[in-house]
Amino acid sequence: GAVVSQHPSRVICKSGTSVKIECRSLDFQATTMFWYRQFPKQSLMLMATSNEGSKATYEQGVEKDKFLINHASLTLSTLTVTSAHPEDSSFYICSARRSGARSEQFFGPGTRLTVL
Amino acid sequence: QKEVEQNSGPLSVPEGAIASLNCTYSDRGSQSFFWYRQYSGKSPELIMSIYSNGDKEDGRFTAQLNKASQYVSLLIRDSQPSDSATYLCAVATTSGTYKYIFGTGTRLKVLA
Numbered sequence: 001g002a003v004v005s006q007h008p009s010r011v012i013c014k015s016g017t018s019v020k021i022e023c024r025s026l027d028f029q030a031t032t033m034f035w036y037r038q039f040p041k042q043s044l045m046l047m048a049t050s051n052e053g054s055k056a057t058y059e060q061g062v063e064k065d066k067f068l069i070n071h072a073s074l075t076l077s078t079l080t081v082t083s084a085h086p087e088d089s090s091f092y093i094c095s096a097r098r099s100g101a102r103s104e105q106f107f108g109p110g111t112r113l114t115v116l
Numbered sequence: 117q118k119e120v121e122q123n124s125g126p127l128s129v130p131e132g133a134i135a136s137l138n139c140t141y142s143d144r145g146s147q148s149f150f151w152y153r154q155y156s157g158k159s160p161e162l163i164m165s166i167y168s169n170g171d172k173e174d175g176r177f178t179a180q181l182n183k184a185s186q187y188v189s190l191l192i193r194d195s196q197p198s199d200s201a202t203y204l205c206a207v208a209t210t211s212g213t214y215k216y217i218f219g220t221g222t223r224l225k226v227l228a
Binding site for chain 2: 023032034044046049055091093101102104105106107108109110
């Protein structure tokens with residue numbers, strides 16, 4: 001159990017376009033989903049936390065109008081990178097967590113975004 | 117002061133040896149601790165969670181927690197080359213939005 005999928009796994013786009021990444025919990029209901037970004041040889045950086053049916057909570061320095069997060073159901077969250085630029089090229093990873101004080105986060109396989 | 121600290125490594129151990137990975141955290145009220153493994157180019161994979169002082173064993177892995185010293189460690193017995201990866205320590209927050217604070221990770225190299 002505790003499988004999280006992401007789609008697409010890899011995307012290449014032109015500068016100025018928008019890219020949507022989907023994160024799904026396949027075998028459990030995820031009350032909370034998290035979006036991370038990781039640049040090469042750097043640590044994970046939390047971008048935002050989203051609870052089903054609520055607005056996402058963004059970390060300091062993350063532009064909420066650029067990185068749109070929707071958590072419309074207990075199994076699906078989406079991250080849309082709007083007007084992507086080359087500096088947005090990174091590895092985007094989602095994770096999901098059940099409700100409960102001791103429930104763990106399970107990560108999706110990640111999406112590698114390259115903006116030309 | 118960083119909230120979760122790990123030595124970046126690399127930590128090199130010979131095959132078959134015990135690898136010891138350490139993590140310290142600053143929030144004395146923390147209750148939930150996690151170890152993740154991340155292979156290069158891949159996403160993190162949960163190895164173990166630990167919530168109580170003492171040891172917790174799962175196969176070749178043992179997590180150790182000492183809340184008084186604000187210290188959590190991961191021991192890998194009979195290390196294999198396939199264990200070569202970056203190991204991330206994570207601590208759940210105790211106030212505000214629930215999230216994990218990750219350390220920067222320790223890179224482990226197991227030499228065949």
